Amino acid sequence: MADYKKIMLAVDLTEESNAVADRAVTLARFFEADLHLVHVIEPLSLAYGGDVPMDLSAVQEQIQDQAKSHMKDFGARLEIDQTKQHLIFGRPESEIHRVADEEGADLIVVGSHGRHGLALLLGSTANGVLHGASCDVLAVRVGKPE
Amino acid sequence: MADYKKIMLAVDLTEESNAVADRAVTLARFFEADLHLVHVIEPLSLAYGGDVPMDLSAVQEQIQDQAKSHMKDFGARLEIDQTKQHLIFGRPESEIHRVADEEGADLIVVGSHGRHGLALLLGSTANGVLHGASCDVLAVRVGKPE
Numbered sequence: 001m002a003d004y005k006k007i008m009l010a011v012d013l014t015e016e017s018n019a020v021a022d023r024a025v026t027l028a029r030f031f032e033a034d035l036h037l038v039h040v041i042e043p044l045s046l047a048y049g050g051d052v053p054m055d056l057s058a059v060q061e062q063i064q065d066q067a068k069s070h071m072k073d074f075g076a077r078l079e080i081d082q083t084k085q086h087l088i089f090g091r092p093e094s095e096i097h098r099v100a101d102e103e104g105a106d107l108i109v110v111g112s113h114g115r116h117g118l119a120l121l122l123g124s125t126a127n128g129v130l131h132g133a134s135c136d137v138l139a140v141r142v143g144k145p146e
Numbered sequence: 147m148a149d150y151k152k153i154m155l156a157v158d159l160t161e162e163s164n165a166v167a168d169r170a171v172t173l174a175r176f177f178e179a180d181l182h183l184v185h186v187i188e189p190l191s192l193a194y195g196g197d198v199p200m201d202l203s204a205v206q207e208q209i210q211d212q213a214k215s216h217m218k219d220f221g222a223r224l225e226i227d228q229t230k231q232h233l234i235f236g237r238p239e240s241e242i243h244r245v246a247d248e249e250g251a252d253l254i255v256v257g258s259h260g261r262h263g264l265a266l267l268l269g270s271t272a273n274g275v276l277h278g279a280s281c282d283v284l285a286v287r288v289g290k291p292e
Contacts, residue, residue, distance in 0.1 A: 003172070023282070026149070030176045112276060112283070130258060130276060130285050136169070137258070139276050139283045 004031045004136070008105035009078075010038045010096045010129065013070045016111055016142040021078055023140045024109040036103055037075050038086040040095045041067050064089075093128030105135055112139035150177040150282070154251035155224075156184045156242045156275065159216045162257055162288040167224055169286045170255040179253075182230045183221050184245050186238040187213050210235075239274030251281055258285035 009024040011017035028035040041064060044056050068087060075085045088095045100108050112126035126139040155170040157163035174181040187210060190202050214233060221231045234241045246254050258272035272285040 112279075126276060127273060130272060133258075133285075133287065136287050137285045139279075139285070141279065141282050 004028075004033045004107045006034045006036065006103060006105045007031070007107045007109060008036045008038055008096070008100045008103065010040075010092075010108055010110045010125075011074065012111070012125070013039055013067065013074060017074065019142050020109060020111040020140045021074075023138065025078060027107070027109070027138075033107075034084070035078070035080055036084040036086065036099075036105065037071070037078065037080045038088065038096055038099050039067060039071050040088045040090060040092040042092060043089060092125050093132070096125075096129050097132055097134070101134055107136045107138060108133060109138045109140060111142040113141075113143050150174075150179045150253045152180045152182065152249060152251045153177075153253045153255060154182045154184055154242070154246045154249065156186075156238075156254055156256045156271075157220065158257070158271070159185055159213065159220060163220065165288050166255060166257040166286045167220075169284065171224060173253070173255070173284075180230070181224070181226055182232065182245075182249055182251065183217070183224065183226050184232040184234065184242055185213060185217050186234045186236060186241045188238060189235060238271050239278070242271075242275050243278055243280070247280055253282045253284060254279060255284045255286060257288040259287075259289050 004027065007024055007028050009021060011020060024035060027033070044060055044063075071085055071087050072082075075082065086099050088099065096108060096110070099105075108129055110126050110129050126137075130137045130139065150173065153170055153174050155167060157166060170181060173179070190206055190209075217231060217233050218228075221228065232245050234245065242254060242256070245251075254275055256272050256275050272283075276283045276285070
């Protein structure tokens with residue numbers, strides 16, 4: 001009952017993702033759980049709104065290509081099958097929830113900077129993932145302590 | 147490196163705490179980690195502010211006595227030594243952080259209702275614990291899905 005069967009590792013593919021992945025892999029091994037990988041590419045228009053000055057589709061395409069390549073490397077290193085890698089375009093929090101629900105994940109593992117103050121108001125991905133998740137969420141502390 | 151050595155189980159001592167405890171106990175066994183228990187009693191004045199109409203010290207005392215007794219039972223059931231049980235008076239989020247830091251915990255396990263919307267603004271304990279924690283936080287989903 002207290003076992004996890006499907007773990008969804010959500011990463012931003014920065015260097016810090018390695019520490020987050022470490023935890024997810026350890027837990028997946030222990031629980032003999034299926035490990036899925038999700039990375040969400042946020043459209044520039046979502047991230048910057050009206051501050052996007054022109055058609056940046058070429059930039060967006062480069063971002064996507066780079067994410068695809070990073071995701072492939074990252075997934076391969078963790079020995080996660082390509083069918084369990086989810087590269088998605090959208091708003092991180094809601095897309096992570098959607099994929100986790102669709103796949104029936106019972107644990108989402110995500111990195112957290114443990115920010116507070118202003119960042120609490122602005123919201124961080126870990127915070128956004130925690131709220132509205134229909135399963136457990138492990139926030140792995142990354143970065144330097146404040 | 148990816149192992150947890152000291153796990154801090156934070157509970158509100160409601161029925162839902164059992165599900166949260168289940169996870170913490172499973173993880174503590176796997177990692178052979180020390181398991182600590184923390185419960186924070188929020189002073190009535192903190193919870194209700196100016197709406198506390200009179201001296202409620204008698205009520206507060208009853209609340210404390212009941213918490214002490216519940217904590218003892220709960221801790222005994224989980225076979226957590228009394229020296230590892232922390233019954234504290236104050237604001238839940240900050241006290242959980244303080245005890246976790248003092249004890250050098252590397253994982254806090256807390257229940258989460260996964261609320262969003264208004265509750266996100268108001269803040270929930272899981273959310274408060276996540277922010278500003280200097281270690282990992284596992285939010286265990288409790289209660290019915292919304």
